[in-house]
Amino acid sequence: MAGRRAALESLENSLTQLQATGTPRVVLVTGDPGVGKTALLGEFADTARSRDAVVATGRAGASLGTSLGAFADAFDEQRELVRTVLADWPRERRERMTRILRGEHARHDVTAAGGQPARRVVHELVEALARPSLVLILDDLHLADPDSLELLAGLLRRPPRARFLAVLGYRDRQVPERLRTAVHGRSERIALDHLPLAPLSEQDVGLLLADATALRRRELYRRSGGNPGYLRMLLTERSPEARAGILDELVPLAPPVRRTVQAAAIIGCEFDTELLTRLLEEPENAVLAALGELVHRDIVRPVAAGHHFVFRHPVVHRAVYDAGDLAWRVEMHARAEEALRTRGASAIERAPHVEQCIRFAESEGVDLLCTAARSVAATEPARAAAWFRTALRVLPRGAGLAVPRARLQTELARALADRGRLHEARELVHEALRVLPREPAAEHAEAVVLAATVQRMLGAREETEVMLRRELDGLSQQDEVVAAALKCQLAAGQLYTACHDGSAARWTEEALGVARRTDRRALQASCLGLLALIEAAECGGRAGNGRLAEAARILDGMLDDELAGSLDAALWIGWSEILGCAWEDALRHFRKAVDFATRTGHLLYLPHLLVGQSYALLARGELAEAQITAEHAVHLTADAECLEGVINARAMQALVDVARGRTDRALEAAVAATVHPRHSASNWKEAMALRILAEARLASGDHEGCLAVVSEAGGPDLPTADAGSRPVWYEMLTRAELSAERYARAAHWAARAASVDPAGAMAELARAQVLVHTDPGQACGPAERAVAGLESSGRVLDALRARIVLGVALWHQDRFDDAARELKAAGAALDQCGAVLSARTARQERRRLAARAPRTRGPIGGSEILPALTSRERQIADLVGEGLTNRLIARRLHIAEKTVEMHLSRVFAKLGVSNRAAVAAVITREPPGWATPRPA
Known part of the structure; x- marks a missing residue:
């Protein structure tokens, strides 16, 4: 009932008024499909039963094709009570009511004399059941048969003389005219309430998804529009149970209409009638008539003047598509591809259909899929990966195709790396490198750069540097652009080692010169960001401002296609700004990159960007947002593919938890960030993780554990820390x-x-x-x-x-x-x-x-107030002064609760007090540091 408490209280209030006054009432519960009408009515039915009302609930769609189906379903719930009531009726009326309940009555029973026969016996039944009161709940009335609506109209025009509450649920976009007429033509004796259900708020969705991270909740809220039905399907959209509700809507459709909607699903979530007509090979008028029925049932909606339509939600489109027969789907995709090719459609428009109907070794289809994948790789890496994978699957393994397959493997590996699938990407690119020729050098070197990026994320730094150096040594002077990319990768790798020989800055300077001569903005941004970060890390953030400003200008001017290849630059620029305390600039750049990466599904750098954003938020005192961001970074690194990501995300979560006082959770996260095998920290980020572990230990009261971390950080000189x-x-x-x-x-x-x-x-x-x-x-x-x-x-x-x-x-x-x-x-x-x-x-x-106790100055260590307490006793007294219980004190000091009780009894004796409040009163008069307790 998240987000529906007010609606439930409104229904309960209607029942209260009915039971208090006896006046018949009607409540209309309306809303879009999936908005939660049925769940609300079910909850209200339970409430009404608990208040001694007789409850009859029916669904108009429960008995399709049955006349008076809604009423038959409702009274069937009370079959025993109905049987008892009918036992006292005359035979003729009892048989008529039985025929109504079974749907076996003759048509004239409902319509003759204004519906008198059926209405009369239902009146009598309602009056007999309404003792003390009857709640009749009819759901899905937009699907009601005409007889049910006619009978409802009769009941509302001449209401039974009974305590009678009718709750009518239906989709307001599909309300039949007869239902509208029945409600408006009701008797003046009947009170009317309307309860429209709106989508849930973002806060309500958060309550339903309490186990998800805040950013995940926001994304699901955006995609579902706050509709709980769509939200449930997004969480389990591949399960048959999730699709069942939507597929039920297709059951009453005539076969031509059902075929039309399934063909529309082949085209996509959005479609036009011209292409749909070509797929179905039917007259346009017949297709438009079928679409009119689908619009009436709110399965599809018009999106523009003319012949353009869209499924009411992507999850509806997915459910309808998946319900189609496989062989039929393949045939329809082939027709769609032929129609789009005739139209002169782009590769991106044709690729979804080619993907579904391509045959083995079909070279034209492979070329089209690769062209489409390259077009969307920057902004939709998931789609690109799917199309590259299909192309690779149907490309033969013949000797003459070994190099084309290797090139395709490299492109697939890049798309998978962008999606954060690092192990799979590494295997593919390594397999490709065994086949790719050394010439052209640029092609081979780009594969090496990709392999280096992936391996560095996986923690394989040494082998990555060896591979990059070997590739760089094999290049000629004419390949300066390729060499610049390799040098940039080498410099990036140096950030993750303890090496401070200046080689990283030298390589980056050389690469920057090439990037400027050749006007390669993405490479310029990466080089400038790297240089700024190297200088800031070595000089405490007070250097590299000129480089940083130039890098920031380039990054600020980038559109999506450029930004896709510069997320590493955004990471380096943002951290440079953090080290230089330019918090607002850092937040602006991290937010831009995080928004792009989230929107497009570029997951490779997203956890690292989130960590940087969280760090800046924490320093600015925005702890709630910092926690949301850090938790999402942890969520994204849960599969532990990226070792660096795990270290960064867990450490950041620990730092936020320390600030928020969650010391146990902070310690757990900090340990998780530093458990990976090592003799000592090898770079500034690992050193930062160790510092956060030390901070978490100190916050939990373990000052010795805090001090012990120094040795793991390389000793008192902290050589790997920035x-x-x-x-x-x-x-x-x-x-x-x-x-x-x-x-x-x-x-x-x-x-x-x-x-x-x-x-x-x-x-x-x-x-x-x-x-x-x-x-x-x-x-x-x-x-x-x-x-x-x-x-x-x-x-x-x-x-x-x-x-x-x-x-x-x-x-x-x-x-x-x-x-x-x-x-x-x-x-x-x-x-x-x-x-x-x-x-x-x-x-x-x-x-x-x-x-405000008077103080007498004295030598340090000469307190006259607490002369006799040992160090441990003073610790416990201080914590009592803070209001901590014995159990919390024991946890804070890592000692037994019995030990706390023993020390506290001695504190009572030495201070001459008898309770904790008196201890707190004495302690709060003592200046911090004024007394140096004698050793324990």
Whole structure:
């Protein structure tokens, strides 16, 4: 009942009014096919039964060809009660009612004297059944036989003297004139309600698809139009059960009309009468008459003035097409292909028919399919792959066709790679490379570039570089364009190694020169994006701006056909902008590329683009959208074909979950991103995944586990991390050491941050956090500089974390009002973002500030408030102050719940209190870092 609660309540209200007043009522439930009328009426029937009403439900289409079928089906549900009522009737009336219920009555029983005989006995039956009330539900009345509609009209003109509610369901586009007349001609005694059912909202569809990712839900909502019937078919469109409802609509059609709609399905979802007439080889008037019947039944709809029609929805077209006999379909496709060829139609128009009727070794058909596939490869890789596959299947394996087959395999492999089918693409292109001659060099090298792209995604980096170098060495100086593409691939591969010898930049510069001389925009965009990313990764995002601006201009001017070959460029440009903190530019470019890839089905780079988009959204504080995007990236990499995609998507999901306070889920995702065999991170993206694992461990209370990740990242120098990420690493490690109350080690990591980025905001934040614990009077300056730097660079979440530190620093300087303002503003902003962990920290600091207890300055470690608590006892007391239960404290600290109880009993004794609330009150008066508890 998602999205139908209001409609159900309206029906229930009609029943309430009937039972309260006794006034007969009619409710019209209307809507398009599949919109949910039957489901709603079924739910209401159950509700009415629970309220002691007698319920009779019937469907007009349940007994096709039977007169009074709707009423016969309805009263059959109450056969025992009807039999009891009829037992007391005179024989003649009982037999007449029995004939009506069986559909065996004579025509004059219904029509004579204005329908009096049938109406009279049905009146009597309704009055007998309506004790205390009768709910008569008649569904699918657009299919009702004339006798049923005539009888309904009689009941409504002279309603029974009974508590009687008629609920009439039908498709408003197909309402028969007799039904319309029956409703409008009803007695004034009958109250009328109309309940039109609209398609579900996107939110309602989301409730029905709770297990799908948000982007998948959006796509299904768009394709279904919010119609639950179409939605169900989209989810299971190949199953017979999904098609059954639509095929039922074909049953009452006359054979010529059914043949017409099945022939129309051969042409496509949209068709014209001229081509349909040629397929059927029938007069146009007969075809138009059949189409009129189909329009009346809302199976097809006119789309323009003239002779153009469309099936009411693609799932209807698919169901009708699949229902056709195979041999007949092949024959009709052959006719359609002949008709379209005579018309002079394009290869794209003819290919769907050739695909279905092509014969083995039919060279003309193979050429046409390949031409059509190449025409749509940029924007419809799935169609291209299907046509290439069919062409390859019918192309013989003779010795003279080995090279043409290899070329076709390469084209199919490219289309499959675009669809994310990496293993299959790799097998095909490797098989092709064993056959393709070295000359022409461009053809062979393009296959090598494709193989390199696929292998890199699969994680085979070393063999990919060897293959590219060997191909490059075999080229002559005249093949500079091909060489440029190979060099660009080599440089891209260097991004995924720990090599920093400058070869990647050199190769890319050489390729860029060729791209500019030959005016190849896609190659220019790729080279410029690569150069910008290489420089940004090595220089912390402060270099490559000129290259980046030029690359962005090219990308912004690309149409779909160009963008199809430049999704890698969009990826490199977007990450360059992220490293340079140009968040809005990064989001604009990622969104453009994601929209294109989603719309066209280019899945090769889509998960990576989604990860970049999610990262930018997270930094901007848009956590809900960041989570939606990250979850869809994880969904797309679920088959684990692309190792790099799995690492990136899982790591991004973990980072968002950390920010949203879902620490268990974050840890699970972070582990999944880093479980692949390795001795240490080999590139900056793997290093990022490790940093996120460390962050997840720290968020779950495991500071030692966080610190242990450093060795996997190559040691304290973090050799594989990009320059911009190193200060972020060191700030995180500073927090980890502070959690363990190792202030000297924390200061060491803060100094590391300052050494790699002396004036950086993250280094200032690390230093401020150390000073809050060791020299609170000096913490304000670094905290203020951290806030200013992070805000100016657009890092919203980090800036808000810095504001919490600033608030605590102001507190230590006795600037309580300023501190309260900072903490309140930061907490409110973090709550709005959905950053649960940081928002909790802000609230905790505000509670401490709110206590406003007098403080006596003293040496660090000389707290007069909590002199006796051990480190573990102080941890548990702090968590009690945050409102955590013993079970949650045990999970946070990875200890037994009994251990928590033991420590808490000691805290009660040492503080001289008897309950948790008193512990919280004492703790909130103690400044953070003011006391250094003695070791446990």
